[in-house]
């Protein structure tokens with residue numbers, strides 16, 4: 001499937017076929033594609049919990065405003081932001097040096113770069129949280145497009161109680177749920193897609209208030 005086609009045909013699927021399971025092989029391919037998403041400094045400020053046992057899905061559904069799809073889909077993912085991504089700074093900086101991003105004498109810059117990157121987040125908890133939400137959301141979008149390409153259906157969800165989700169999947173303090181994503185096989189055709197705003201209401205040229213006039 002072409003990317004344009006995947007983008008056009010992706011829908012937030014609300015009804016799943018409870019008899020069809022997503023296999024480990026499919027999950028592996030899906031997450032391999034998902035983790036190619038960009039993240040600031042390649043820190044990958046996210047973790048995923050794939051909830052698929054009937055007991056865990058039932059508990060997660062209760063934490064998610066009783067949304068049936070959480071239990072009906074083969075897997076529901078808890079997409080988490082990671083506030084401790086900066087702890088990977090040494091590893092990340094070493095990889096940048098190894099790949100030539102720091103130039104010919106890159107090894108000499110590893111320690112300084114790692115310190116600078118880690119401190120950026122340690123000194124600014126709001127930035128650490130914003131970045132985690134950005135990276136996790138970009139990864140979630142990649143996941144939904146990859147899933148579409150693999151013939152799988154998804155729905156992003158923000159309708160949940162964060163503290164209860166935390167308890168259900170036993171998140172450590174530095175992780176927080178950014179969104180849930182149901183994943184499985186479509187069980188019923190979605191209703192027609194809701195209208196999108198015209199481009200002239202969402203795209204501006206050069207500065208806000210100069211709407212883009214498309215000539216399709």
Ligand SMILES: Cc1cc2nc3c(=O)[nH]c(=O)nc-3n(C[C@H](O)[C@H](O)[C@H](O)COP(=O)(O)O)c2cc1C
Nearest residue numbers: 010011012013014155156157158159160179193194
């Ligand atoms: C951040 C976010 C949170 C959402 N939360 C829910 C949710 O809790 N339950 C639900 O059924 N759909 C949820 N949706 C799906 C939206 O309703 C859906 O994307 C929108 O209506 C457009 O439909 P489409 O994705 O099929 O084009 C959410 C979407 C996003 C991006």
